Amino acid sequence: RKEVEQDPGPFNVPEGATVAFNCTYSNSASQSFFWYRQDCRKEPKLLMSVYSSGNEDGRFTAQLNRASQYISLLIRDSKLSDSATYLCVVPRPNNAGNMLTFGGGTRLMVKP
């Protein structure tokens, strides 16, 4: 099993739709999780941090299920500008959160 695994997509959705991505992780000792957004040919940028059961920021909601070892990202009322690749990121346990393991990314395309 990969350390961090994501459905690569692409997810093609119309504007205004709600879309959800899942990410599974293999190390049950992982404590914190991140969703990053990466636009084509750009660096990743932090979207949300998840430290407990979940986090919500506007149209974006991240949820953590420790029992099943997965993190989800829900995007409501999708905008064209949400089109990007969403990376699930898990710090390596016992490494002070410095070293990150990236999932393969899920590509989202929001269409008019």
Add this chain to the structure above:
Amino acid sequence: GAVVSQHPSWVICKSGTSVKIECRSLDFQATTMFWYRQFPKQSLMLMATSNEGSKATYEQGVEKDKFLINHASLTLSTLTVTSAHPEDSSFYICSARDLFSSGANVLTFGAGSRLTVL
């Protein structure tokens, strides 16, 4: 917030030449920086951890003599791709963490350097 600057953004070189990429923390000190590589349509893979004043720590499968890392100051790490070949063409991204910021748990990434080896 913390800013990490990378230079150059783009570089095209001939096979066999060496290319140096710089990563600077602009408004904070970074004792540790990280170098990632991303091939097209793939995710970021950690290459090495750059440690100020000491040797870098390389991930399994990454040749330390091929990818030379120097972290001579608290704000600068360099990655040199030696004797570059077309298979080294990739997007190289560095990152660092500002330990004294409110977002200290978050790594900040440089804008990346796209290397094309002809």
